[in-house]
Amino acid sequence: xxxxxxxxxxxxxxxxxxxxxxxxxxxxxxxxxxxxxxxxxxxxxxxxxxxxxxxxxxxxxxxxxxxxxxxxxxxxxxxxxxxxxxxxxxxxxxxxxxxxxxxxxxxxxxxxxxxxxxxxxxxxxxxxxxxxxxxxxxxxxxxxxxxxxxxxxxxxxxxxxxxxxxxxxxxxxxxxxxxxxxxxxxxxxxxxxxxxxxxxxxxxxxxxxxxxxxxxxxxxxxxxxxxxxxxxxxxxxxxxxxxxxxxxxxxxxxxxxxxxxxxxxxxxxxxxxxxxxxxxxxxxxxxxxxxxxxxxxxxxxxxxxxxxxxxxxxxxxxxxxxxxxxxxxxxxxxxxxxxxxxxxx
Amino acid sequence: xxxxxxxxxxxxxxxxxxxxxxxxxxxxxxxxxxxxxxxxxxxxxxxxxxxxxxxxxxxxxxxxxxxxxxxxxxxxxxxxxxxxxxxxxxxxxxxxxxxxxxxxxxxxxxxxxxxxxxxxxxxxxxxxxxxxxxxxxxxxxxxxxxxxxxxxxxxxxxxxxxxxxxxxxxxxxxxxxxxxxxxxx
Ligand SMILES: Cc1cc2nc3c(=O)[nH]c(=O)nc-3n(C[C@H](O)[C@H](O)[C@H](O)COP(=O)(O)OP(=O)(O)OC[C@H]3O[C@@H](n4cnc5c(N)ncnc54)[C@H](O)[C@@H]3O)c2cc1C
Ligand code: SF4
Ligand code: SF4
Numbered sequence: 001x002x003x004x005x006x007x008x009x010x011x012x013x014x015x016x017x018x019x020x021x022x023x024x025x026x027x028x029x030x031x032x033x034x035x036x037x038x039x040x041x042x043x044x045x046x047x048x049x050x051x052x053x054x055x056x057x058x059x060x061x062x063x064x065x066x067x068x069x070x071x072x073x074x075x076x077x078x079x080x081x082x083x084x085x086x087x088x089x090x091x092x093x094x095x096x097x098x099x100x101x102x103x104x105x106x107x108x109x110x111x112x113x114x115x116x117x118x119x120x121x122x123x124x125x126x127x128x129x130x131x132x133x134x135x136x137x138x139x140x141x142x143x144x145x146x147x148x149x150x151x152x153x154x155x156x157x158x159x160x161x162x163x164x165x166x167x168x169x170x171x172x173x174x175x176x177x178x179x180x181x182x183x184x185x186x187x188x189x190x191x192x193x194x195x196x197x198x199x200x201x202x203x204x205x206x207x208x209x210x211x212x213x214x215x216x217x218x219x220x221x222x223x224x225x226x227x228x229x230x231x232x233x234x235x236x237x238x239x240x241x242x243x244x245x246x247x248x249x250x251x252x253x254x255x256x257x258x259x260x261x262x263x264x265x266x267x268x269x270x271x272x273x274x275x276x277x278x279x280x281x282x283x284x285x286x287x288x289x290x291x292x293x294x295x296x297x298x299x300x301x302x303x304x305x306x307x308x309x310x311x312x313x314x315x316x317x318x319x320x321x322x323x324x325x326x327x328x329x330x331x332x333x334x335x336x337x338x339x340x341x342x343x344x345x
Numbered sequence: 346x347x348x349x350x351x352x353x354x355x356x357x358x359x360x361x362x363x364x365x366x367x368x369x370x371x372x373x374x375x376x377x378x379x380x381x382x383x384x385x386x387x388x389x390x391x392x393x394x395x396x397x398x399x400x401x402x403x404x405x406x407x408x409x410x411x412x413x414x415x416x417x418x419x420x421x422x423x424x425x426x427x428x429x430x431x432x433x434x435x436x437x438x439x440x441x442x443x444x445x446x447x448x449x450x451x452x453x454x455x456x457x458x459x460x461x462x463x464x465x466x467x468x469x470x471x472x473x474x475x476x477x478x479x480x481x482x483x484x485x486x487x488x489x490x491x492x493x494x495x496x497x498x499x500x501x502x503x504x505x506x507x508x509x510x511x512x513x514x515x516x517x518x519x520x521x522x523x524x525x526x527x528x529x530x
Contacts, residue, residue, distance in 0.1 A: 126380065126424060165372065166426035203374045233379015233424060247375030247390055254384050 005091045007032060008335055009107040011082045011274065014042025015321055016313025017113030018064040019328025024111075024335055025071040032105070033074065034096055036081040040065050042115050044321055046143045051184040052215040057321065085110065085277040090342070092281065092308065108342075109308045109335045110281070112291060113328065114274030116314035119163030119171070119266040126234040127159070129264060134242050135235065137162075137266045138178060141185050148261070149192040156189055156261040157244050158182045158200045159232050164267035165203065173288050175267035176318040179206045182265045183216045186225040189261075198225045199257060201232055201246055209320060228255065235262060268318040282306040290317045301334030303327060308342070310334045354401035356441075363437035370427040371395045377421030377431050387411040391421050391431055398434070407445060412438040413453035455483045463507075465522070468514050471507040 008024050010017045013035030021031045039045065040061070047057030068074050077096060084095035084102075092107045118139045121129035129135045141148055160182055164175040182200055190198050205227070207216045219225050232246040241258040248255040270289035278284070278291050283305035286292045291311045294304050303310040310331035313324040357368055371392075378390035388410045389397065397406050406412070415435040422431045443454060459478050463470045480487045487493065496502040 161426075167370070168424070168426055168428045203372055229375075231374035231376035231379065231426065233376050233381070233420075245379050247378030247392060249373060249375040249378075249392060252390060252393060254378055254381075254390070 005106045005108045006030065006339055007105075007107050008109050008111065008339075009034065009082070009092065009094050009105075010111045010113060011085075011277065012042065012113040012115055012313075012315070013037075013040040013068075013076065013078075014113060014115045014313060014324070015044045015061065015064065016115070016324040016328040016331075017042075017111065018061075018068050019325045020111045020113060020310075020312050020332045020335070021074050022064065022067050022071070023329050023332030025068070025074045027336055028073060029336075029339065031071075031074045032107070033068070033076045034080045034082045034094075035076065035078050038079055040068065040076065040078070043139070043142075048145055049184065049188065050321055051180045052209060052211045054184075060321070081273075082277060085280050087281055109338055110310070111328075111331045111335060112274055112278060112283075112305065112309065112311045112315055113313045113331075114271050114277075114315045116268040116318065117271045119269050121162065121264050121266055123169060124162060124264070127162070127232070127262075127264060128235050128237075128242070132235070132237060132242055132262075134260055135262045135264065137264050138181055138185065139266065141263050142181075145188065149188065151261065153189065153193050153196050153261045155197045155241075155257065155259040156186075156199070156263065157232075157257055157259045158186055158198075158263045158265060159244075160200065160202045160265045161231065162264040162266045163269065171267060171269075171288075173267075173317075174206060176206065176208075177320050178265040178267065179204075180209060180212055180215065180320070182263070183207075183219040183225075185263060187219045187223050190219075190223045190225055198223075199259075200225055200227045201230055201244075202227055203229070203231055209322075230255070268314055271315065274315050278305060278309070278311075281309050283309055283311075291315050300337065301330065303331040303334050308338055351401075354399055356398050356401045356403055356406065359441060360398050360434055360437045363440065364430055364433035366430050366434060368395055368399055368429065368434075371399075371429055372427055374426060376424050376426060377429075380420040380424050382418040382420060383411075383414040383416045386414040391415075391435075394438070395429070395431075395434070398438075406438060407442045408451075411435075412442060413451075452483045452485070455479065465518050466510075467507045468510045469508060472502045473504050474507065476502065 007030040010021050010033045013033045017033060021033050025031050044057040045061040050057045080096050080098045082094055083097040086093050092110055093104055094107060095102045095104050121137045127135060160178055163171050186198050186200055205216055207213045220227055228248050230246045230249045232244055234245050235242050241260055242262055244257045244259055246255055275285045284292050291305055293302055303312060305311050312327040312331040361368060373392055375392045378384060378392050381391055394411055412435055417432050419432050425431060456479055459475060460470060463475055
């Protein structure tokens with residue numbers, strides 16, 4: 001019996017995929033990272049500051065990229081999308097598409113780390129995203145932070161759970177990180193404009209990360225960001241500003257706030273194209289469209305999606321950077337033991 | 346007010362049956378209030394109404410202005426992240442309030458009865474008659490003379506005799522009355 005192909009394919013070169021590559025690469029096995037963008041790093045490469053320790057995401061990505069590049073056995077294929085994946089002879093055949101030219105390559109195991117998409121803010125017509133320039137999304141805040149912090153802001157309102165916990169939009173789940181990133185962005189804004197009024201409107205505050213509660217309390221108590229409980233009903237232009245209308249559910253009265261900047265904390269959403277790949281090799285996605293692992297009692301590794309297939313990062317469910325890194329390492333451990341056991345004749 | 350509370354609310358059971366909703370999906374987010382068209386005239390916000398139903402507050406609910414000030418614009422319902430049919434909940438509350446024999450008839454109920462009575466008799470309301478009969482019934486004073494004169498002179502209120510009905514309309518009304526129990530006056 002011939003030896004199985006031992007190369008590992010990593011779909012997506014975000015923070016989770018790079019961590020998996022580093023841990024697998026250290027074993028000496030050949031790894032290919034396929035990343036559809038021009039650079040590695042995924043979303044985190046644009047974050048200049050990460051909750052909860054305010055470390056620099058761009059620097060973290062640069063450090064991971066340097067590690068990846070130091071391994072001669074890790075090949076990075078940029079601007080390359082994994083467009084097809086199938087099982088062949090106990091291994092996998094992947095189509096790697098670059099500039100609309102496809103080539104196929106065989107692998108022994110796969111890590112899916114395709115990350116997340118961002119909820120389309122225009123789906124809430126009543127918030128006027130796309131119509132009023134003063135309304136932006138959380139991810140735009142991250143990506144254009146320098147420019148946004150320079151805007152003359154007197155009053156800003158952050159609106160949480162946009163595209164999350166909303167059954168009428170088909171999005172029942174809690175996106176988990178937006179409570180934290182909103183607190184972080186509110187803090188950044190307040191630091192840039194100490195005299196500005198900064199409001200966060202919320203239904204619940206979910207800060208279930210290490211030091212998360214202290215972080216959010218700090219934003220309220222030290223930065224004096226004002227949290228108002230209630231989900232915003234509508235936004236309309238008035239007096240040269242944008243008026244946010246909501247109920248302050250703790251006071252029990254309707255409330256209007258005139259703001260010049262409104263940030264929608266849009267949810268992290270699943271990516272269809274990676275899900276199609278997963279299903280082709282026998283994996284499953286849940287009702288919300290996120291990749292699911294095998295039932296814990298049936299799997300040998302928590303990241304196992306199907307035989308020889310693992311996932312890591314936000315393609316499984318919204319998670320923060322630390323969790324993405326943890327999952328990348330966990331998936332790497334799964335791949336290594338799988339190849340060790342199944343890779344022999 | 347502090348009071349004993351059970352997890353079972355008869356009001357909730359009744360409203361859920363009538364409006365075909367599950368009020369335990371409500372997250373008390375207040376999005377309904379944020380879009381509400383009648384909020385200025387209400388004593389409780391739509392969100393508070395949902396909570397009062399869950400807490401079985403019959404007396405508070407049946408005497409609240411909110412259920413009558415809801416203009417059924419459906420904005421709340423359109424935006425509710427829990428997909429609760431809030432307008433139907435308000436309808437159910439009005440129907441319950443209306444059918445309570447003990448509930449003291451309030452102005453809204455008088456208006457409701459007179460309005461529907463006229464629609465049934467004339468096929469439409471007659472503003473002049475409605476205004477006068479409402480003033481008598483609810484013992485509210487008529488508008489000041491100055492306004493009445495203004496209404497008449499500028500034809501703001503139709504003073505022509507009421508419109509008379511055709512056979513087909515009377516038949517439709519009869520059928521509707523046989524079918525619609527809750528709202529029939
Ligand atoms: C607004 C916002 C702010 C945030 N702030 C913080 C923070 O301060 N601190 C924190 O810890 N977390 C934060 N997060 C969470 C953080 O973004 C995620 O934890 C992290 O990005 C997940 O990494 P990932 O590698 O799983 O996915 P991604 O970063 O999405 O990377 C996935 C990569 O896969 C590539 N890819 C996808 N499909 C394919 C394919 N078929 N072929 C090839 N390549 C593919 C994509 O191009 C992308 O580069 C924030 C999230 C949001 C939305
Ligand atoms: S993490 Fe917070 S903002 Fe995001 S969906 Fe959950 S509760 Fe809403
Ligand atoms: S919008 Fe829906 S979920 Fe929110 S308070 Fe109103 S009824 Fe409850």
